[in-house]
Amino acid sequence: MRSRTTYVLLAVLIVAIAGVWWQKNQHTAQQTQRNQRQVSLALQDTGAIDRISIRWASSTVELVKRDSDWVIENAGNIRADAKPIDALLQSFKDLKVISVAATAKTDPASLDSYALYRTELTFAAGGETVSAYVLRRPEDYYGTAYAQRQGDPTVYLVESIPVDVFTREDWRDKTILRFAKDEVAAIKYVRNKQTFTLTRSDSSWLLDGKPALQSAADLFADNLGNLNALDFAATSTDFKPSGITIGITLKDREIGLTLGQTLADESAYLKTSDGKMYLLANTNVIRLTKTRKDFTP
Numbered sequence: 001m002r003s004r005t006t007y008v009l010l011a012v013l014i015v016a017i018a019g020v021w022w023q024k025n026q027h028t029a030q031q032t033q034r035n036q037r038q039v040s041l042a043l044q045d046t047g048a049i050d051r052i053s054i055r056w057a058s059s060t061v062e063l064v065k066r067d068s069d070w071v072i073e074n075a076g077n078i079r080a081d082a083k084p085i086d087a088l089l090q091s092f093k094d095l096k097v098i099s100v101a102a103t104a105k106t107d108p109a110s111l112d113s114y115a116l117y118r119t120e121l122t123f124a125a126g127g128e129t130v131s132a133y134v135l136r137r138p139e140d141y142y143g144t145a146y147a148q149r150q151g152d153p154t155v156y157l158v159e160s161i162p163v164d165v166f167t168r169e170d171w172r173d174k175t176i177l178r179f180a181k182d183e184v185a186a187i188k189y190v191r192n193k194q195t196f197t198l199t200r201s202d203s204s205w206l207l208d209g210k211p212a213l214q215s216a217a218d219l220f221a222d223n224l225g226n227l228n229a230l231d232f233a234a235t236s237t238d239f240k241p242s243g244i245t246i247g248i249t250l251k252d253r254e255i256g257l258t259l260g261q262t263l264a265d266e267s268a269y270l271k272t273s274d275g276k277m278y279l280l281a282n283t284n285v286i287r288l289t290k291t292r293k294d295f296t297p
Helices: 002-038 082-093 108-114 214-224 282-288
Strands: 051-055 060-066 069-072 096-102 115-125 128-138 144-149 155-159 175-178 184-191 194-201 204-207 226-228 241-250 254-260 268-272 277-280
Touching: 069 082, 096 108, 096 144, 108 115, 184 214, 194 214, 204 214, 214 226, 214 282, 254 282, 277 282
Parallel strands: none
Antiparallel strands: 051 060, 051 115, 060 069, 096 155, 115 128, 128 144, 144 155, 175 226, 184 194, 184 241, 194 204, 241 254, 254 268, 268 277
16 A cells, blocks of 8 residues: 555656656746847947958959948949948848847757858948848748858848849849929930921920920929939940930039940940940830920910
8 A cells, every 4th residue: 555655646647757857848938938038139320330241252343422422432432222231221221020030059060051142231331330140041032041140150030031132143222213394405316317306495394395295294304313224334345326315404514315226126336425334124215215206285
């Protein structure tokens, strides 16, 4: 009888010990999850950032904010495209840690074996580094990536990092022209043998001295003043004029545009009077291809 009681007590003790062990493990797991959620890799004050360094295996981009404009410092301080830079800053402001992917014990370097791209990204303000990351993009990229702060062996799975960080090679601003339509004094349009001129008198448009179709002239001037390139044309491009030239007279300067032929019907080259060449998407080619009839009431 005493032996049976002893076995029962022993069984109860084992169950109690197992319960305590299970609760302890649960608590540890929950604490680990809470700690992972509390880890923040996000940037706090993105408005103060004035330098972004992006380093890949064979190239580097140095983006620097001068006054209110971003420039590419290691490319002659040419103007950078602000939109992807703003998106990059916003994504790191909203950066969320999903889980721990690797630690010092599991060897973070092993992630390189199945990461398609590796990028070193540094944000700085006032000459001081604010945050520096090593980023890895998995081959099955859906916005999540691996991130670690430089000097910290722990690697986190995070979301969402824009693909530009891994693949964008050209950060130049593809703006061709920016001006308000009210700044336009005249537009001289030549298309092969046809020539006409739109002039602005007070707030009205004239077509070769006669009233023009105001809505069409307004839209054309607005399209010219918000002209973007699809890409930059290589300096070796064999530019062949298509027969269309546009002369724009603004209040403070004159601008000349010449359209050129490409091998693809849906695009065109554009050369500006200062010698720069761009590739235009079909939508902008259509906006620039006009006849006198388009502006006749």
